[in-house]
Amino acid sequence: MRLKLPLAVLGIVALLLFPFVITSPYYVHLVATIAIFAIVALGLDIVFGYTGEVSLGHSALFGIGAYTSGVLAFQLGIGFLPSIPFAIVVAAAFGAVLALLALRVTGPYLAMVTLAFGTIIQILINEMTFLTNGPLGISVRAPVYYDWREWGGVFDMSLAKMRNVQNYYVDAVALLITLVVVTRIVASRWGRAFEALRDSPIASDCMGVSVYKHKVLAFVVSAGLAGLAGSLFAYSEQYIAPNNFSFDLSITFLLAVTMGGRKSRTGPIVGAAIVVFLPNLLADIVLFRELAGVIAAVAVVAGGIKMVRDPESRARTAIPVALCVAFFVFALTLEKITDFKLTVFGAMILFVVYYLPDGIFGFLRQGVASVRPGWVRMHAMIEVKGDEASAWAATPPRVESGRPLLEVRRLLMQFGGLKALDNVDIAVMPGTIHGLIGPNGSGKSTTMNVLTGIYAPTGGEVLFEGTPISGLAPAAIAAKGVARTFQNVQLFAELTLIENVMVGLHHTYAGSMAEVVLATPRSVREEARARVRAASLLRFVGLEALANEEARNLPYGKQRLLEIARALALDPKLLLLDEPAAGLTAPDIVELNLIIRKIRDHGVTMILIEHHMDVVMGLCDTVTVLDFGQKIAEGNPAQVQADPRVVAAYLGGSHETVAA
Amino acid sequence: MLQILAQLIVSGISVGMIYAVIAFGYQLTFATSKTLNFGQGEALMLGSLVGWTVVAYTGYWLMLPVVLAFGLVQGAVVERLGVRQAIKTKSESGWIMATIALGIIFRNLAENIWGRDALKFPSPLPETPIALGGVRVLPMEIAIVVGAIAMMAAVELFNRRSIYGKAVVATANDRDAAGLMGINTGRVITFSYALSSLAAAFAGVLIAPVTSTGAAMGGALGLKAFAVAIIGGLSSGVGVVVGGVILGITENLTGYYISTGYKDVPGLVLLLLVLSFRPAGLFGRATIKKV
Incomplete structure (x- = not known):
């Protein structure tokens, strides 16, 4: 504005x-x-x-x-x-x-x-x-810090x-x-x-x-x-x-x-201002009636305009207007207001909760927005140019050569009597794309949730860069450099795209809240730098032009790309992609393939859960296959595809018939 | 010395059972809709005052069905006016503020109808204490314990045995799935609010003969039942009984050994202790959120 x-x-x-x-x-x-x-x-x-x-x-x-x-x-x-x-x-x-x-x-x-x-x-x-x-x-009683009366009678006032x-x-x-x-x-x-x-x-x-x-x-x-x-x-x-x-x-x-x-x-x-005036208002019947009259008039006018502009919601608009008028009539018939002061107070709260959920200011803002959309902005406009170079800041993983970046040992996850994961071992080597496939319900997403700390495993352990992370809180695991996307997209719907990515960049700030409040040079610099990085990451996934749109307005395919950009903001050493191609159109999948390759080229290790076999087989270096919570096969894509147990798991049939 | 202690514990149990019934009401609505009535104390107060008016014409026992029916209606009204919209728009603050507002309105109306003073409620049972092993117990205190347990047992039985009860349990487990199976979950939620207020109204006429009744009686009781619901766990039926009894007894002990002024303090302290050591409540189960 x-x-x-x-x-x-x-x-x-x-x-x-x-x-x-x-x-x-x-x-x-x-x-x-x-x-x-x-x-x-x-x-x-x-x-x-x-x-x-x-x-x-x-x-x-x-x-x-x-x-x-x-x-x-x-x-x-x-x-x-x-x-x-x-x-x-x-x-x-x-x-x-x-x-x-x-x-x-x-x-x-x-x-x-x-x-x-x-x-x-x-x-x-x-x-x-x-x-x-x-x-x-x-x-x-406050002391008088400065006696203005000394100003030679400019201020004529008592103590x-x-x-x-x-x-x-x-x-x-x-x-x-x-x-x-x-x-x-x-x-x-x-x-x-x-x-x-x-x-x-x-x-x-x-x-x-x-x-x-x-x-x-x-x-x-x-x-x-x-x-x-x-x-x-x-x-x-x-x-x-x-x-x-x-x-x-x-x-x-x-x-x-x-x-x-x-x-x-x-x-x-x-x-x-309103609530401070409220007791006065509720003590003076004349004032109360006048105000009720004004409110009723405003409601009739605003409601009338809305009814003309939007005939379909006429019935819904009529109710609050009628309530406002009824309130005015109630005010006129009321003899003594003090007895019903709290009822009026309660009724006001109900009215606000029902009909003014965004408050008076929100109501006015919507009113202005419907006439002059350009005048109202719900979000800060962040207009910075990103560049390819600023997008990346990940530090290389600290693992000895030949050792896995992530090691899952005898992982057990039990929900009641159900073993969602049963003694699973996985080793993810740095710099690779590790596929995780299996039929629905085989435990892929559970694995993902254990790795990111959403579930604490019942048994076994998870080592990242050689140190155990199983049982840590999700935020702590994320801080170590494990980022993820979600099977059912989890964006910050009411934030803009660039703000979504900047939440991922939360860890890049060192300044405390006090520095933010004082707007110290460091905190200003950090914010500026984060903006450039966020814009760069958006550019990387091809969403830079939409930076100031709300995330919920994005089409589905783009939402998945935004999740990837947000996850990359965490500077992950390990990126977990949970069905990134689900629901994407063929051209979108091509674009996604390209992006995943580029991410790998920047040295980020990935675990990829996916049902699109062409994506998995085209991208992955190693593939682990789960079925009913157990690992049934592992190897490079060609080996896995040829494995009879994998075929059986996907197409049905018992191991015996396949072996025979 | 020991006798005083026993005396305090016994009367603590009867108050505690009242807390338990109100907290039980919180659980009913929380299970089906993840919301609860912040005006539950006012539901108890209204039930009690309606009972006070009716009891003059009918006597205590015939008054009960009238009050229970009133509770059902009152609860349904709260759900329709205060909660339904908020559930639809998924606004947490919405239902909290709306049920508080309704509570304020109910109390103000009660003040205008029944006045501000405490009213004596006639007791259906003799008011001379019985001596049980040296401890003096009012017959009404025993009635409170029996009535409270009977009430909760009846609702539990209903939920487990009847087809309507199964709809309630199904909605509590997974509202969306229940809806897809043809259960009108909106109606189930209204019903759970009706039951919840029924429980509160019943608690109101149970306790009124012991404490007297009045427009101001609800607030403190509703609040302590919050503490009980958190201490016991918002999802455990046994929890509220144990939590209620613990709170009732602690309050009595504090009131006697420290000062009546501080009587209400242990509730908060207990609540904070439970939250620090067992956040889901003494008997609650921590649920795993799924992604």
Whole structure:
């Protein structure tokens, strides 16, 4: 969006000038509160929007931040600004413990655990009177760091008012810093990792981007920001008590992110502004009615336009419009709003979940996109030229000459009583293409999954470059230089092609998250280099022209090529190709053959699972044949093809009849 | 000394069984749809309050079928309004937020209908404790244990023996395959939500005579049942009973020996301990994901 920069500058100027224009302390405080909520929402968006996990404990993390500052002031007399780092670190530490434990299992565990955590923290704050002053709460007051009254009457304000304005500026600056931090993180390799692990956790792990580790990391960052906001909140309110940090507040934060719009900076800020106004709105029946009227009017107009443009979805469009109108009627008939405040709150959440899943910002963005598609971009445009030379960076494998790169010894994989792999031995020599064939259900894909760590084998061992890798996590095996593609394509569907490849390049970065946040020269250089490499790899598989398309829009054959490019980004010493030709057209297969040969020419060893026998026989140096989990033949293509057991396995018949 | 301990354990068991029934409800829906009702505590509360209204006209035993029927309907409503859409769009955050929102709405409506105060629930059994080997037990506490086990056993039996139950089990094993075999998996999921709320409503009228009832009773119970479901394992029927009893007893012990204020803390501590040592729960099985 070309408007982005000027709008951002305008926003910052407005934020900084606000207390001079609107001098009412009430509104200055209100905007400060919005800034504080926006910081939480921006942080929550990393977890909720990007990694797709739900946290119901952000009110507790916010409370921990607030109480860290409060307790430091109350017990030790440490002031506002010095307490902020402590608040961030303490909240992040709590977040780390929670995430490390809750994210070990997939499923709604994080939501359940954080919900319990939120309740317990509130109880603890209440009970640990010796530390927190219990239900009485803590009063804190920021020192006046700079007395503006010395400016010879330019600013005519009382001490309290000046403190209010000063807090406002601290909060505003904190919001701006948060914006920069979050924007840089989500635009970096970390942000790509967060999105990738949501689209395909398995592919993410196999690209060396550990899902567990990165989810925890996202949560810790998010918790730290909640802690920061909590600390600001304590001094903004000048008083904190346990019931400031109830479960409803966690829901409010989630509502802010969802209603504003996930995966954006504008969305959470808009959402924060709305939820901060919400209590006022739900306390004033006149205002409530007016707003319900406005919403109903907008819904009727937007719905009307949609109905004209898209007649087929008329019935579906009519429901939310009718609901908005019904809500307005409900607002008109309502006598006392306070009794039904929470019902309205709940109904709002339901409405947003159902009809505004992309939030207000997402809704507007779609609206603009339908009129002016060029104005809206969902992804960063990465336009760099790749070149053949930059594509390759693999180091040669460290094996003694004559020794195999990968050695599988007496591998056993049992699922219940079924032996999917039964004492299989395979040795893959460096620089070769090793075929793995066999009828369906013979254990080829199981072998692949054991080699990449998705299954831990029941028995036997796998040696890579002479060291055992069986039992390691997929990300750890990937880090050693084993890359793979998938039989049923596993792309990061919502990332662009070049972003997909850059997730594979995650390992090429050395810079820490702190360096990304500070945009150090090294991290900038690394990002630039990764872009060139990604473009080069795309060029290698012939997809450079589509670099900024979303992966899910690719035709099937090209998706398989993209998987190969992404796997090559890992600089693999061993590349496992799981049925790369499946579903490809004849010309595509020719192209694939060419690509596989070129990969071999660059010294990458490959294991190839394939049902297209011409591909296998044309490319492979050695072929291993599996049947019912056992190795039945091995040798060069010609030997294997002539082997009667192989023929029997493919065409049926018992060994005896073939031998006879 | 030992007597007090025994006393605490016995009353811990009866509370624990309530947790187990609610957690059992979580398991039912989690098995069929990988979702669960974050407003389950509110389902219990509504069941209990509806029971409170009905019991004045019919007495305790005739009230039960009415409450169970109400639970079925309430669960189906939650699934239709909160979960179905999210399952269709595969949005995890969707069902979590929607079921929470429905819980908030239910609680607010209950406050407006029944008020905010705790209400005394008439007990169907004598309220004088029986002495069992020096430990005093309320007849209702025994009824809770018996009722809870009977309830879970009935559902299990239904799932294993009846053809409808087999549809539930099939959907739990593999929703897509069940769908291809002609099972209306959408209806099975609705049904599992109905059963889950039925269990919660039943738990509500079981515990109400002991603790009293009220619009605020649901939240804490639903939450502890989360802990129980994680401790026991989201996929193990035995797990929730054991997990429930463990939590009930630990809470009672903490409440007595440390402070009633900290009574709710061991739940989280246990939960975190289980997650660190047996992430799939004490009785849960770790599943292998297939590619």
